[in-house]
Structure formats: structure tokens, C-alpha cells
Amino acid sequence: MSCVVVAYFTQDQPYIDCIKRLIQSLQKFNLIYDITQIQNLGSWQANTQFKPTFLKQMLEKHKPHSLVYLDADAEIIQPPVLFDQR
Numbered sequence: 001m002s003c004v005v006v007a008y009f010t011q012d013q014p015y016i017d018c019i020k021r022l023i024q025s026l027q028k029f030n031l032i033y034d035i036t037q038i039q040n041l042g043s044w045q046a047n048t049q050f051k052p053t054f055l056k057q058m059l060e061k062h063k064p065h066s067l068v069y070l071d072a073d074a075e076i077i078q079p080p081v082l083f084d085q086r
Contacts, residue, residue, distance in 0.1 A: 003066035003083055005033040007074070010040040010047055018073040025076040032065075034058060083084045 005026055009015040025083060026033045036054070041047050053070075058067055068083065 003032075003068050004058070004062045005031050005068045005070055006035070006062075007033070007070045008036045008050070008054050009072040010031055011037055013041060015072050018066070021075050022070065022072060029076055029079050031076065031080070032060065059062050 007019070007022060009019045022035070023035060029062065038047070038050060040055070041050060055069060066083075068080070
């Protein structure tokens with residue numbers, strides 16, 4: 001897979017446990033990833049509204065690679081082969 005999987009999370013339980021499972025699943029399939037911890041912005045709504053800013057930062061950081069965004073509670077259960085097809 002030539003893209004970078006990106007995600008962010010706040011330093012709160014249960015997100016720490018979720019992000020550990022996500023990272024383990026990414027490593028299981030040898031996927032390139034960039035997981036970022038952000039400061040809690042005060043509410044769930046504010047934290048989720050940070051997503052466009054985060055994605056812009058990741059696009060600039062990982063240019064020219066494509067990105068796949070996953071929520072912190074996601075988990076890869078099989079190789080994402082469709083991302084390799086053009």
C-alpha cells in the first residue's frame with residue numbers, strides 16, 4: 001500500500017486503549033502510519049472538528065503520498081488490497 005494511514009487521538013481513556021489496538025493492526029499488515037496525539041480541545045465536538053485541520057497538516061507532511069484517515073477506534077482486520085488498485 002503506497003498511502004499513509006493517519007489518525008489522531010486525545011490522551012483520554014478509552015482512546016489510548018483503542019489507539020493501541022489500531023497500531024497493532026497496522027503493524028500486523030506492515031502498513032505505513034502516522035498516529036498523532038492531540039491535546040483535548042475541551043469537548044468531543046471540538047475534538048472531532050479538528051479533523052480538517054489535522055488532515056491538511058498530514059497532507060502537507062506526507063506529500064506526495066495519499067492518505068487514509070481512520071478513527072482512533074478503527075482496526076484493520078485484513079490487508080487493504082483495494083488501495084493498491086488503480
